[in-house]
Amino acid sequence: PRAMLTRMARGETPYELDDGDKVVFSARVIPEPTNEGQRYQAEKLLGMQGARVYDDIHVSGHLNQEGHYEMLDALQPQHVIPAHQNLKGLSGYVDLASDEGYTLGRDVHVSRNGNLIQLV
Secondary structure (H helix, E strand, C coil), X not given: CCCHHHHHHCCCXXXXXXXXXXXXXXXXXXXXXXXXXXXXXXXXXHXXXXXXXXXXXXXXXXXXXXXXXXXXXXXXXXXXXXXXXXHHHHHHHHXXXXXXXXXXXXXXXXXXXXXCCCCC
């Protein structure tokens, strides 16, 4: 009940969802009645705010390359910020995003861990 997304769904944070915002649940619900009820409530409240809810996206620790293409296509984010790699490792994701029409420095942002990125 205190998870950030659940609190957002209940309007208890300064963050607001707009019609058509996409919410991705990338983890399965731990099969226990309280968890399942909380997830159901969060999904319904998010949907009532106009969010498009995607669930059961997570199938393993990491997507393969085709999975990343599908994710970019499904979500169509305004900005792509690859993470969890060293700078050399991020180059493949920059190439993948470029193939999908994104441009490094405009809507693909690469940075080191701990740096701030301001999007305007």
